[in-house]
Ligand SMILES: [Zn+2]
């Protein structure tokens with residue numbers, strides 16, 4: 802018997818997978834300051850148009866394209882952020898301070914500037 806009824810368990814499964822992927826990518830992209838909203842839209846959009854394989858393609862594309870680098874813990878809100886940021890992407894507070902000598906950025910708890918050697922007092 803030929804049927805045009807939507808395969809609901811499969812459809813719901815692909816939506817759940819898309820939402821889980823979107824949630825995971827959103828959290829990771831926010832830490833890396835990498836357009837979290839665009840990736841969430843891409844996950845949901847491909848799930849609705851292409852299906853499961855569209856979502857998987859977006860997840861793979863994200864891991865190929867996302868900025869790599871060490872993640873640090875924000876001293877203010879305990880959220881994670883990628884090393885190159887000067888402000889926490891979660892709470893907006895500074896996670897680095899400016900050296901008074903060379904005006905380069907260094908860690909909030911650094912005692913000596915790693916760029917010019919000036920001692921912070
Ligand atoms: Zn923070």
Ligand SMILES: [Zn+2]
Nearest residue numbers: 900903914917
């Ligand atoms: Zn310096």
